[in-house]
Amino acid sequence: MAVNEPGLVIIGGSDAGIMAGLWARQINPDLPVTLIVRDRYPNYSICGIPFYISGETPDWQMLAHRTTADLEAAGLQLLLQHDATAIDPAAHRVAVRTPDGTTTDIPYDALVIGTGAAPIRPRLPGSDLPGVHLLHTIDEARTLRSMIDADARQVVIIGAGYIGTEMADALAHRGLAVTIIEMAPAVLTTFDPDLGQIIGDQLTRHGITVATGTTVERIEHADGPGLRVIGTNGLDVLADAVLIAVGVRADALLAHAAGAATDDRGALVVNNMMATNLPDVWAAGDCVHTHHVLYDHPVYLPLGTTAHKQGRVAGINAAGGHARYTGSLGTQAVKILDLVAARTGLRDTEATAAGYDPLSITIAVDDHKAYYPGATTIHVRLTGDRHTGRLLGVQLIGAYGAEVSKRVDIAAAAIHAASTVDALADLDLSYTPPLSSPWDPLQTAAHEWTRHRPVP
Amino acid sequence: MAVNEPGLVIIGGSDAGIMAGLWARQINPDLPVTLIVRDRYPNYSICGIPFYISGETPDWQMLAHRTTADLEAAGLQLLLQHDATAIDPAAHRVAVRTPDGTTTDIPYDALVIGTGAAPIRPRLPGSDLPGVHLLHTIDEARTLRSMIDADARQVVIIGAGYIGTEMADALAHRGLAVTIIEMAPAVLTTFDPDLGQIIGDQLTRHGITVATGTTVERIEHADGPGLRVIGTNGLDVLADAVLIAVGVRADALLAHAAGAATDDRGALVVNNMMATNLPDVWAAGDCVHTHHVLYDHPVYLPLGTTAHKQGRVAGINAAGGHARYTGSLGTQAVKILDLVAARTGLRDTEATAAGYDPLSITIAVDDHKAYYPGATTIHVRLTGDRHTGRLLGVQLIGAYGAEVSKRVDIAAAAIHAASTVDALADLDLSYTPPLSSPWDPLQTAAHEWTRHRPVP
Numbered sequence: 001m002a003v004n005e006p007g008l009v010i011i012g013g014s015d016a017g018i019m020a021g022l023w024a025r026q027i028n029p030d031l032p033v034t035l036i037v038r039d040r041y042p043n044y045s046i047c048g049i050p051f052y053i054s055g056e057t058p059d060w061q062m063l064a065h066r067t068t069a070d071l072e073a074a075g076l077q078l079l080l081q082h083d084a085t086a087i088d089p090a091a092h093r094v095a096v097r098t099p100d101g102t103t104t105d106i107p108y109d110a111l112v113i114g115t116g117a118a119p120i121r122p123r124l125p126g127s128d129l130p131g132v133h134l135l136h137t138i139d140e141a142r143t144l145r146s147m148i149d150a151d152a153r154q155v156v157i158i159g160a161g162y163i164g165t166e167m168a169d170a171l172a173h174r175g176l177a178v179t180i181i182e183m184a185p186a187v188l189t190t191f192d193p194d195l196g197q198i199i200g201d202q203l204t205r206h207g208i209t210v211a212t213g214t215t216v217e218r219i220e221h222a223d224g225p226g227l228r229v230i231g232t233n234g235l236d237v238l239a240d241a242v243l244i245a246v247g248v249r250a251d252a253l254l255a256h257a258a259g260a261a262t263d264d265r266g267a268l269v270v271n272n273m274m275a276t277n278l279p280d281v282w283a284a285g286d287c288v289h290t291h292h293v294l295y296d297h298p299v300y301l302p303l304g305t306t307a308h309k310q311g312r313v314a315g316i317n318a319a320g321g322h323a324r325y326t327g328s329l330g331t332q333a334v335k336i337l338d339l340v341a342a343r344t345g346l347r348d349t350e351a352t353a354a355g356y357d358p359l360s361i362t363i364a365v366d367d368h369k370a371y372y373p374g375a376t377t378i379h380v381r382l383t384g385d386r387h388t389g390r391l392l393g394v395q396l397i398g399a400y401g402a403e404v405s406k407r408v409d410i411a412a413a414a415i416h417a418a419s420t421v422d423a424l425a426d427l428d429l430s431y432t433p434p435l436s437s438p439w440d441p442l443q444t445a446a447h448e449w450t451r452h453r454p455v456p
Numbered sequence: 457m458a459v460n461e462p463g464l465v466i467i468g469g470s471d472a473g474i475m476a477g478l479w480a481r482q483i484n485p486d487l488p489v490t491l492i493v494r495d496r497y498p499n500y501s502i503c504g505i506p507f508y509i510s511g512e513t514p515d516w517q518m519l520a521h522r523t524t525a526d527l528e529a530a531g532l533q534l535l536l537q538h539d540a541t542a543i544d545p546a547a548h549r550v551a552v553r554t555p556d557g558t559t560t561d562i563p564y565d566a567l568v569i570g571t572g573a574a575p576i577r578p579r580l581p582g583s584d585l586p587g588v589h590l591l592h593t594i595d596e597a598r599t600l601r602s603m604i605d606a607d608a609r610q611v612v613i614i615g616a617g618y619i620g621t622e623m624a625d626a627l628a629h630r631g632l633a634v635t636i637i638e639m640a641p642a643v644l645t646t647f648d649p650d651l652g653q654i655i656g657d658q659l660t661r662h663g664i665t666v667a668t669g670t671t672v673e674r675i676e677h678a679d680g681p682g683l684r685v686i687g688t689n690g691l692d693v694l695a696d697a698v699l700i701a702v703g704v705r706a707d708a709l710l711a712h713a714a715g716a717a718t719d720d721r722g723a724l725v726v727n728n729m730m731a732t733n734l735p736d737v738w739a740a741g742d743c744v745h746t747h748h749v750l751y752d753h754p755v756y757l758p759l760g761t762t763a764h765k766q767g768r769v770a771g772i773n774a775a776g777g778h779a780r781y782t783g784s785l786g787t788q789a790v791k792i793l794d795l796v797a798a799r800t801g802l803r804d805t806e807a808t809a810a811g812y813d814p815l816s817i818t819i820a821v822d823d824h825k826a827y828y829p830g831a832t833t834i835h836v837r838l839t840g841d842r843h844t845g846r847l848l849g850v851q852l853i854g855a856y857g858a859e860v861s862k863r864v865d866i867a868a869a870a871i872h873a874a875s876t877v878d879a880l881a882d883l884d885l886s887y888t889p890p891l892s893s894p895w896d897p898l899q900t901a902a903h904e905w906t907r908h909r910p911v912p
Contacts, residue, residue: 015894026907048889051828062827065894293884305887308894326882333886342886371518372507405892406862409885410869416883417873426782427872428749429865430789430798431761433504436861438471438521438764451482 006107007032008318009094011084011254012114013042015304016285018066019311020112021076024319031319034077034106036084036096041138042071047304049141050163053148054170060142079106087111087258089278110280110318113255113268114311117248117286117302122158126219131227132242135167144241148174152240155179156229158216159246160187162334162341165199167243168208169336179209179237181229186212190332191395192347192381198397199336206337211235248302250287263289265300272325274314282318284310293327293416294346294392295354301330329393331412333405340400342408345393345415348383357386361449365441367402369433376402382411382445384421386453391421394442403435407442421446421453462563463488464774465550467540467710468570469498471760472741474522475767476568477532480775487775490533490562492540492552497594498527503760505597506619509604510626516598535562543567543714545734566736566774569711569724570767573704573742573758578614582675587683588698591623600697604630608696611635612685614672615702616643618790618797621655623699624664625792635665635693637685642668646788647851648803648837654853655792662793667691704758706743719745721756728781730770738774740766749783749872750802750848751810757786785849787868789861796856798864801849801871804839813842817905821897823858825889832858838867838901840877842909847877850898859891863898877902877909 008024010017013035021033035042043065051057071078079096085103086095094106119134121127133144148171155171157164160182168180180187180203186196187203187210200210216231219242227239250267252260260276260283261269267289274282285307289298306328316323333342351358360383366375378398384391394411398404414424425446431438439447464480466473469491477489491498499521507513527534535552541559542551550562575590577583589600604627611627613620616638624636636643636659642652643659643666656666672687675698683695706723708716717725717733723745730738741763745754762784772779789798807814816839822831834854840847850867854860870880881902887894895903 045825045827045889047887048825048827051889056829057827303887304894305884309882309884326879327884329884331884331886333888333891335888335890340888340891344884344886369501369504371501371504371513373512400890401857403859403862405886405888406859406866406896409883409896410862410865412885413866413869413873413875413883416879417869417875419869419873423782423872426765427865427869428761428765428783428785428787428800429868430787430800430861431503431759432789432791432796432861433501433507434791434856435789435796438760440862440865 005032006092006109007034008110008112009106009108010035010112010114011094012116012285013037013078014044014046014114014116014285015307016116016311016314017112017114018043018071019308020114020284020315020318022074023312023315025075027316027321028319029075032077033075034079036082036094036106037078037080038083039137039139040080042068042078042080044138046136049135050166050170052141053145053167054173056173060138063138084254087254089258089281092280108280110282112314112318113260113276113281113283113287114285115251115254115287118251119244120247120249121244122246124216124218127244129219129221129227131240132219132244134244136248144243147241148176153177154239155241155243156181156237156239157243157245159244160212161189161245161247162332164245165203165336166334167245168203172206172208179211181211181214181216181231181235183215184212188334188341191341191343195341195379195381195395195397198379199339199341202337202339248286250300252287255281255283255287263298265289267300273317273323274310274325275317282314284314291325291327293329301328303328303332305331326416329412329415331408333408335400338400339397340402340404341397342405343393343395344408344412345391346383347393347395351383351385351392356392358383358392359386359449359453361445361452363441363445363448365444366437367398367441368435369437372433378402378404378441380441380445382421382442382449384449384453389420389422389453391415391419391424407440410442421449462548462565463490464566464568465562465564466491466568466570467550468572468741469493469534470500470502470570470572470741471763472572472767472770473568473570474499474527475764476570476738476740476771476774478530479768479771481531483772483777484775485531488533489531490535492535492538492550492562494537494539495593495595496536498524498534498536500594502592505591506622506626508597509601509623510629512629516594519594540710543710545714545737548736564736566738568770568774569716569732569737569739569743570741571707571710571743574707575700576703576705577700578702580672580674583700585675585677585683587696588675588700590700592704600699603697604632609633610682610695611697611699612637612693612695613699613701615700616668617645617701617703618788620701621659621792622790623701624659628662628664635667637667637670637672637687637691639671640668644790644797647797647799651797651835651837651851651853654835655795655797658793658795704742706756708743711737711739711743719754721745723756729773729779730766730781731773738770740770747781747783749785757784759784759788761787782872785868785871787864789864791856794856795853796858796860797853798861799849799851800864800868801847802839803849803851807839807841807848812848814839814848815842815905815909817901817908819897819901819904821900822893823854823897824891825893828889834858834860834897836897836901838877838898838905840905840909845876845878845909847871847875847880863896866898877905
């Protein structure tokens with residue numbers, strides 16, 4: 001690809017798009033790379049929004065993974081506040097609305113779609129009232145933070161996934177009265193309910209009102225200023241602001257309109273090179289379905305880590321290199337108050353649905369030797385396949401500082417290697433009394449699992 | 457094996473011996489298991505001695521992994537203060553000196569040797585003077601702690617391996633004036649010198665005198681009370697106590713005298729079932745050589761984690777089960793002051809000596825996103841094989857609390873799986889801004905390694 005050709009065009013300036021651009025330049029430093037970015041904020045960490053809201057990150061501009069200057073120095077041409085409105089795959093052109101409202105056509109040799117996801121707004125009366133927020137962009141975060149800095153005192157959060165619970169933590173940190181509402185029986189719905197309950201209890205202990213098993217039926221104007229949130233179980237609570245965090249859906253309409261295949265959830269279909277069905281068009285990040293190490297079919301698992309890895313693969317391949325996405329395990333960590341919850345692989349129910357024959361055990365053990373000060377409890381749930389002995393998943397909850405998140409990553413590495421539960425216990429893992437035990441908590445759990453497994 | 461038979465006899469009541477006994481009972485709950493223990497302290501954590509010396513662990517009895525009552529409840533018969541003096545492999549009997557000085561013969565069906573290691577006392581004039589300590593047993597630890605609790609004010613430590621540096625930290629924590637002396641160019645000699653230097657600088661900043669590249673020539677009585685330590689580079693320092701921590705050697709004389717094969721370092725030769733060359737005799741822990749995942753020959757790597765795993769394997773096999781020791785990576789972690797150093801696999805020099813073609817890179821990156829408070833630097837050195845791309849080793853130094861030790865364990869899991877460096881970067885590892893970055897520091901190092909690797 002010569003430098004006078006159109007080169008690589010990328011739609012989207014978040015994790016997937018930026019990674020695609022940076023890696024494309026890395027393997028082909030002469031390749032022209034143009035990013036079409038809808039807003040003014042390329043490469044912002046939306047995972048950092050809760051910490052900006054809490055004030056722990058004082059300035060929203062700190063949330064940039066890289067500055068615009070960094071990106072331009074790396075050879076990326078940024079078209080900020082440009083909106084891609086159509087793709088013509090036959091002509092290899094993207095129609096773009098510029099900041100002044102005119103439309104222009106940008107040619108490409110290769111195109112990477114990184115249009116991300118959009119937050120789901122539930123079909124709920126009042127969900128479009130002023131004061132109801134769908135927190136997904138830097139501008140929305142700034143608006144909410146301004147409200148809090150001014151006079152908001154009571155906030156209701158609808159949805160207690162990891163973003164909802166992080167936001168409950170953040171708003172309580174600012175001294176607001178917080179109610180968090182979840183339909184499921186416990187908060188932190190990507191964990192088993194009894195483990196989510198540990199986080200829920202911690203939220204309660206910190207003065208947050210937790211309403212699980214509760215469905216919001218409507219949001220309406222309060223008699224005075226503010227809003228009133230009404231639902232099942234007698235839910236009737238006033239709020240200066242309502243935050244909806246019930247999940248996201250792939251934002252794939254642009255590519256779909258150009259003929260890109262989507263799955264039944266609306267996510268773009270890609271192969272493990274991150275190629276779509278359109279010629280010279282790749283896609284990555286929250287707008288695509290995700291290949292999973294333990295499922296024989298793709299799933300929708302939008303996560304920042306995955307977007308980074310997929311963006312890298314898309315960028316390398318779009319620039320003429322060769323890379324393959326090796327698959328997700330849905331590995332996640334979240335810090336809530338002074339606890340960390342982390343998971344990788346499949347929970348028991350997920351493993352059953354995927355056709356495995358799972359056995360799960362749970363232990364609660366010290367993170368390090370009790371004779372060294374500060375030992376705390378780690379709850380370990382380990383899931384393996386009864387038939388093959390294969391390790392399928394781990395969920396951990398423990399104290400912030402107790403190396404919880406990277407312990408889950410040991411299990412992730414083992415699952416990637418198709419390890420058995422027994423082999424997890426054989427790994428030569430580190431030990432010093434202030435940080436672990438001679439058998440790491442994961443290995444104690446592996447022993448416990450083997451004790452419970454019926455002799456094969 | 458019927459219950460009226462002699463059953464399993466184990467010589468040694470530390471990590472390897474206790475694991476052998478507990479796992480033997482687990483797979484065969486009717487098996488009589490007898491442990492011959494030289495001192496009064498079965499199953500004590502000698503890794504915890506520095507924290508007892510520092511006072512962070514107030515009572516030495518807290519250092520027991522399990523109490524005598526726990527062990528007896530698990531079905532182990534403990535012969536404390538009994539000293540095994542000879543093994544007759546043909547007759548399947550062990551001669552034992554009892555606490556009252558008489559000798560008795562104990563028959564066995566199966567025998568596990570867990571006689572551990574003894575600290576090396578260098579050939580150094582004055583190394584046997586009163587006040588010179590070789591810290592390896594609970595009694596020795598209690599003696600040293602009594603001295604410190606009484607009136608010791610200045611201590612010299614000879615040897616700056618991980619035990620020497622932990623002791624320097626511990627003694628400084630108690631307010632003593634500490635000098636630590638090391639022949640090698642930097643402290644923490646199981647790490648590359650420039651990384652050890654980071655720990656050395658931290659010791660210095662905390663008021664500890666660090667004398668590297670220095671050889672002690674003699675210890676003598678001071679003119680007043682106490683000792684005087686004299687060596688190269690003008691070393692001449694007074695001490696109320698001198699602590700020698702220059703390593704350990706396998707304590708295998710008992711088994712060797714009975715015909716057990718030893719290697720050129722004096723460690724017992726075992727196969728990966730932990731069987732010695734003697735019939736029905738297994739061995740485990742610091743008295744044996746260790747199979748290593750990355751070397752094609754056994755090495756001597758005495759570590760508590762390894763002793764636990766080998767003891768388990770020996771106990772299961774000695775009880776009629778089947779287990780295999782899958783090998784060590786020399787994985788280690790140590791906390792010194794507010795830093796943690798951790799390593800797994802091979803350093804560059806070790807890899808070269810083992811016949812690999814290593815390439816090592818070093819990066820210094822934040823442990824987590826800088827916009828969340830408290831980010832600290834992690835130094836990552838990653839070693840891989842230029843030719844095959846295989847991951848060979850990782851050394852990390854970072855802050856206590858920054859999940860350093862379990863990050864090294866992610867690499868350990870990958871090395872056990874014979875992973876390439878590239879595959880390390882593909883692992884689906886967890887991320888939340890307070891705990892990591894979208895690419896974990898290990899993965900950023902893996903990318904850096906690949907950038908430096910000549911195209912294969």
